[in-house]
Amino acid sequence: MNVLNLYGMFMCVTTTLTALLRMTVHGGVRIAFVLGSAVVGTVIALAGSANFLSNFENFILFLAYFLIPWTAINLADFYLVRKERYDIAAIFDPTAGTAGSTCGRPRPMSSPCWSRSRS
Numbered sequence: 001m002n003v004l005n006l007y008g009m010f011m012c013v014t015t016t017l018t019a020l021l022r023m024t025v026h027g028g029v030r031i032a033f034v035l036g037s038a039v040v041g042t043v044i045a046l047a048g049s050a051n052f053l054s055n056f057e058n059f060i061l062f063l064a065y066f067l068i069p070w071t072a073i074n075l076a077d078f079y080l081v082r083k084e085r086y087d088i089a090a091i092f093d094p095t096a097g098t099a100g101s102t103c104g105r106p107r108p109m110s111s112p113c114w115s116r117s118r119s
Helices: 003-021 027-048 051-081 088-092
Strands: none
Touching: 003 027
């Protein structure tokens, strides 16, 4: 494993855990995460080394399974629905339009704005 992989893992794990568990990250936690991920990564690399190309191909196909439909939806939205015009300020405003709220209240991402009754 190289340093960039360990750093990326550390940043992803600590960002997720500090958001979920409200924990503080100090030197000991950093060392534990990096050493733990190095051990896990080494074990996975040794276990998968016999069939590396097959495992790598399966991993790439797994990523493509999710990325291709997601990309198609984004491209169709950008070119066909919104005609290449996004309101960038509204994307970052949690109380604006379809991206953030309905009637001034924040809404969960799973409930589209057109499903709410407007009175």
